[in-house]
Amino acid sequence: MIGRLTGTLLHKAPPQLLLDVGGVGYEVEAPMSTFYKLPAAGDTITLHTHLTVREDAHLLFGFGSLAERSLFRDLIKVSAIGPKLALAILSGIAVDEFWQAVRAADTTRFSKLPGIGKKTAERLVVEMRDKAGQGQVSALAGGAGAVSAGPLQEARSALTALGYKPAEVDRLTDAVHEEGMRTEQIIQEALKRAAR
Known part of the structure; x- marks a missing residue:
């Protein structure tokens, strides 16, 4: 598992970016919340990553904070939510807002996100409710450069x-x-x- 990458940002074209780590170019997909904080091409960055292995591809997802990566990992465990939809959710709502909406059972907030209908919004609230406290811990621990809590x-x-x-x-x-x-x-x- 590739958990973190530090290297030179070569190219960014949402949702993809290209990161040079020791001469190897990693294609990484990231949510817009991470893209907004990226420096100019040529600068060094660190991303917390998640590797998804499928029959037809190895997909690497990058996040500016541990809290974002933790929420991404929780989201892809929810039925009917894959990595692409999880990125869309993270692009449309901040981590702390997400957990507030879960605790408040605010399905309307979720159904405003792209790709999320009423049923998926309800499923999100139901399946993520038990993790709401853990999400708070992750958010507290997950600053942009956080390595350990x-x-x-x-x-x-x-x-x-x-x-x-x-x-x-x-x-x-x-x-x-x-x-x-x-x-x-x-x-x-x-x-x-x-x-x-």
């Missing part, structure tokens, strides 16, 4: 990956977190608390 965010992500619901993860970590704790300590204390 703080211990609290890392612990929350790890607990979510273990199968705990986002609301439960927030409750457990808020109860045990103290300034200066390492990720492992927060996880251990949260798991002890969950076992009580």
